Structure formats: structure tokens, C-alpha cells
Amino acid sequence: xxxxxxxxxxxxxxxxxxxxxxxxxxxxxxxxxxxxxxxxxxxxxxxxxxxxxxxxxxxxxxxxxxxxxxxxxxxxxxxxxxxxxxxxxxxxxxxxxxxxxxxxxxxxxxxxxxxxxxxxxxxxxxxxxxxxxxxxxxxxxxxxxxxxxxxxxxxxxxxxxxxxxxxxxxxxxxxxxxxxxxxxxxxxxxxxxxxxxxxxxxxxxxxxxxxxxxxxxxxxxxxxxxxxxxxxxxxxxxxxxxxxxxxxxxxxxxxxxxxxxxxxxxxxxxxxxxxxxxxxxxxxxxxxxxxxxxxxxxxxxxxxxxxxxxxxxxxxxxxxxxxxxxxxxxxxxxxxxxxxxxxxxxxxxxxxxxxxxxxxxxxxxxxxxxxxxxxxxxxxxxxxxxxxxxxxxxxxxxxxxxxxxxxxxxxxxxxxxxxxxxxxxxxxxxxxxxxxxxxxxxxxxxxxxxxxxxxxxxxxxxxxxxxxxxxxxxxxxxxxxxxxxxxxxxxxxxxxxxxxxx
Numbered sequence: 001x002x003x004x005x006x007x008x009x010x011x012x013x014x015x016x017x018x019x020x021x022x023x024x025x026x027x028x029x030x031x032x033x034x035x036x037x038x039x040x041x042x043x044x045x046x047x048x049x050x051x052x053x054x055x056x057x058x059x060x061x062x063x064x065x066x067x068x069x070x071x072x073x074x075x076x077x078x079x080x081x082x083x084x085x086x087x088x089x090x091x092x093x094x095x096x097x098x099x100x101x102x103x104x105x106x107x108x109x110x111x112x113x114x115x116x117x118x119x120x121x122x123x124x125x126x127x128x129x130x131x132x133x134x135x136x137x138x139x140x141x142x143x144x145x146x147x148x149x150x151x152x153x154x155x156x157x158x159x160x161x162x163x164x165x166x167x168x169x170x171x172x173x174x175x176x177x178x179x180x181x182x183x184x185x186x187x188x189x190x191x192x193x194x195x196x197x198x199x200x201x202x203x204x205x206x207x208x209x210x211x212x213x214x215x216x217x218x219x220x221x222x223x224x225x226x227x228x229x230x231x232x233x234x235x236x237x238x239x240x241x242x243x244x245x246x247x248x249x250x251x252x253x254x255x256x257x258x259x260x261x262x263x264x265x266x267x268x269x270x271x272x273x274x275x276x277x278x279x280x281x282x283x284x285x286x287x288x289x290x291x292x293x294x295x296x297x298x299x300x301x302x303x304x305x306x307x308x309x310x311x312x313x314x315x316x317x318x319x320x321x322x323x324x325x326x327x328x329x330x331x332x333x334x335x336x337x338x339x340x341x342x343x344x345x346x347x348x349x350x351x352x353x354x355x356x357x358x359x360x361x362x363x364x365x366x367x368x369x370x371x372x373x374x375x376x377x378x379x380x381x382x383x384x385x386x387x388x389x390x391x392x393x394x395x396x397x398x399x400x401x402x403x404x405x406x407x408x409x410x411x412x413x414x415x416x417x418x419x420x421x422x423x424x425x426x427x428x429x430x431x432x433x434x435x436x437x438x439x440x441x442x443x444x445x446x447x448x449x450x451x452x453x454x455x456x457x458x459x460x461x462x463x464x465x466x467x468x469x470x471x472x473x474x475x476x477x478x479x480x481x482x483x484x485x486x487x488x489x490x491x492x493x494x495x496x497x498x499x500x501x502x
Contacts, residue, residue, distance in 0.1 A: 070229075
């Protein structure tokens with residue numbers, strides 16, 4: 001974190017607290033009396049000039065520009081005659097004067113391709129359709145000192161695109177976002193807004209919108225993402241491919257993780273995510289030993305021991321926000337014990353049944369039911385629960401050890417399309433272009449006295465990302481071995497390769 005020694009009154013992100021925001025109406029020379037200690041008239045004047053023209057004139061539209069235009073057209077058709085407001089959201093404070101890394105709202109990024117904080121997309125009704133305008137913050141003003149005296153000026157946080165540049169990138173007319181609140185307050189006619197991202201925008205519309213109508217907008221945008229277009233499928237495959245390489249990275253350093261903790265695994269995967277993508281798509285679950293029985297174990301501070309299993313649930317997020325979601329359960333020393341293999345093979349068999357049930361025209365619930373049936377058969381066969389199988393399923397008794405649903409939609413959110421109606425999603429029918437996870441698991445808690453002692457502390461999950469195709473499905477993450485013998489051979493090959501390189 002850099003502190004500017006030459007600017008004692010304006011250091012790092014604390015600039016906004018050290019002094020009021022600059023404005024065109026209030027030149028810095030008129031504000032410096034005691035407000036900006038150490039800023040002389042000469043320095044203020046010097047900082048106004050001598051800067052090169054950095055306008056980018058040879059810009060091409062973002063890769064998904066055609067797709068975002070089609071998505072806006074579908075949105076326009078659904079809500080004719082209504083003004084639609086979709087905010088990107090604002091920076092959120094992490095602590096004091098530091099903020100969390102910004103991630104634009106999914107709805108906004110899906111419709112624009114932009115990822116800029118404070119951005120707002122407005123579709124204004126006109127004729128039989130809408131006119132879209134993207135409202136963004138322009139480049140920092142150098143005449144009034146904003147770019148170097150404001151904690152959010154470009155000297156501190158980096159260059160942003162000019163409004164002209166943004167228009168070329170996103171294929172949408174662009175205006176100054178600082179004018180949007182006044183424009184919305186004066187808006188007439190029906191208005192809908194995506195809530196929960198920008199309190200200022202919602203305040204400007206407080207007497208123009210209703211929660212029920214706004215929820216209809218949110219639901220539509222969630223359901224619009226159920227079927228992925230070609231760009232989205234390509235991005236998901238890219239995310240999966242990077243994730244595969246991240247899993248390979250982890251296997252190569254398991255010996256180092258044994259000397260440290262699960263955090264070595266988390267950090268190793270994170271490096272791949274940051275180098276090849278935007279981030280991880282969710283908090284990495286690097287659960288070794290009994291931690292594998294905690295479904296969302298993200299503390300990742302436990303030991304990694306030879307003889308235990310490592311449940312790694314992780315996904316790379318691409319620069320366009322599409323994320324993979326893959327899980328493998330790996331023997332830390334490269335070899336399953338007899339009992340570990342028995343449990344692992346049962347989960348693999350259940351996953352095979354689940355994947356086989358993913359097909360166009362099938363019900364979303366089918367793959368869950370297929371996987372649960374196999375796992376229940378195994379639990380009855382092992383004597384852990386009294387059959388018959390249909391009785392166990394009817395009463396849900398298997399859930400003590402299977403715990404969770406067998407999958408979910410995948411896309412810009414790891415649990416994508418979460419606002420979709422039940423009849424469109426959970427009770428819906430699978431269509432080509434849908435992408436979902438299939439991830440059965442068995443978890444025997446360390447303190448579960450209903451199972452033999454040797455089972456306790458073993459957790460296994462296998463998860464893959466499955467695309468529904470015209471004639472069935474395609475496993476996007478098939479490059480990662482799943483069968484137990486293939487997993488052992490894959491791990492041995494990666495370890496041997498590392499050792500041979502010295």
C-alpha cells in the first residue's frame with residue numbers, strides 16, 4: 001500500500017476523507033486554504049498540464065458485444081413501454097479506507113459486457129422498443145485536480161475508459177453517470193430496477209417502483225441465463241480448462257502441502273485462477289481428512305496428511321465472469337485404501353448414473369434421483385441403513401450421509417439462475433445449451449456413531465460440469481480423470497513428471 005510522501009494531506013485511499021471531492025465549479029486554487037495542506041498554487045497549476053493524450057482510438061467491440069445486444073433485445077421485448085434500470089453496483093468497504101475488489105452485478109455484466117463500478121444500464125422505451133444508454137463515470141478531470149487529489153482519481157486507482165472509448169467497446173451510447181440520479185427522479189411512466197446493488201439509484205426511484213414489479217425483472221434476467229449462447233459455452237469451457245490445469249498444479253505440490261496446510265493447496269489453485277482468469281469463482285474448498293465432511297469448508301487451515309483424502313472443490317472464473325465448478329477427491333499419497341476406494345467407487349457409480357440422466361427433454365430432477373438411488377443402494381448393501389431401498393428413499397434416510405442436492409445450474413454465478421421460478425428450474429425440463437453440475441457425495445462425519453469407526457471422517461464428492469446437447473450431454477471437465485484407478489495413474493504421472501524435472 002503506497003503512501004505519497006510528497007502529498008501529506010492526501011495519502012492512498014484516505015484522500016476522500018482528507019478533503020472534499022473536487023468539482024468543476026470549485027477550482028482547486030479556491031479550495032486550498034487549509035483544506036489541502038502542502039498544495040501550493042504553483043503545484044496545483046503544474047498538475048493541470050504537461051500530460052500526453054492517451055485516448056484509445058483503435059478499439060474493437062468486446063467479444064460478446066453481439067450477444068449482449070441480443071440479450072437486451074429480448075429484455076426489451078419482455079417489458080415493452082417500461083423504463084428498465086440495471087445497476088452494476090458500488091465499491092464496498094472492507095475496512096476503514098480499503099475496499100473489496102469490485103465485481104459488477106451479474107445482470108449488468110450479462111447485458112453490457114462492462115464490469116465498471118457505479119455503472120448503470122438504462123433501457124428507455126421508444127416506439128415499439130427501447131433505446132439503451134450506458135451511464136459510466138468519465139475519466140478523471142485534470143483541470144480541477146480530481147485525478148490526483150481524490151482517493152478514487154485515476155492517479156490512485158488507474159486509468160478508466162473515456163465515455164467515447166466505452167461506447168466503442170460495448171456498442172451502446174454512453175453518458176455521464178453523475179447525471180443519472182436527476183434523470184431518473186424526473187422519469188415518467190412505469191419503471192423497473194434490479195435491486196440490491198446501488199442504493200443511490202434505488203433512492204432516486206423510490207416513488208416510481210414496486211418490489212413486486214422489480215422482482216419480475218430480476219426473475220426474467222435469471223431465467224434468461226438458463227440456456228447459454230455460444231459465447232457463454234466457450235467461456236465456460238475456457239474456465240474448465242484452466243481449472244483442470246489448477247488441479248494438476250495442486251497434485252504436483254501435495255508434498256509441500258503436507259509440510260504446511262490446506263492453505264498451500266488453496267494458494268496454489270488461486271495462482272492459476274489469477275494468472276489465467278479473473279479470480280476463483282467461489283471460495284476454494286481444500287478439505288483434507290475429516291474436513292471433507294464439511295460441505296463448505298473454506299477455512300482451509302487444517303493439516304494435509306498422507307493416508308487421508310483431499311476433497312478439492314474449486315473453479316477458475318474467466319475475465320468475463322463465467323466460472324467452472326469441479327470437485328475431485330484425491331488420496332494425498334496417491335493411493336486409495338481399500339475402504340476409501342469402496343466409498344469413492346460408489347460415488348463414481350452414482351455420478352455416472354446422474355450424468356447419464358442429463359439429456360434434452362429430461363427433467364432437471366432426474367439426475368439427482370438417479371444418483372441418490374445408487375448411493376442408497378450402497379448404503380443398504382453396506383448395512384448402514386435398513387432397506388428396502390425404496391423405503392429409505394421415501395423417508396429420505398440416506399440424506400444423513402448424502403446431505404445435498406446432486407447439482408445446480410452453472411454460469412456467471414457458481415449457483416447460476418438462482419432467482420428463476422421453481423417451475424422453470426428445479427421442476428423444469430432440460431434444454432440444449434443448459435450447463436449444470438453433477439456432484440453426488442458421501443460423507444461420514446467424524447462423530448457419527450451410527451457407522452463403523454473406520455468410515456468416520458471419510459468424505460467423497462466427485463463433480464463435473466455438464467453441457468446439455470441436442471442428443472445428450474457433454475462433460476466439459478472430462479479432461480480430469482474420475483475413475484479411481486485413473487485418478488491414481490494420473491497422480492502418479494504428474495508426480496513422476498515433477499520428479500524427473502528435478
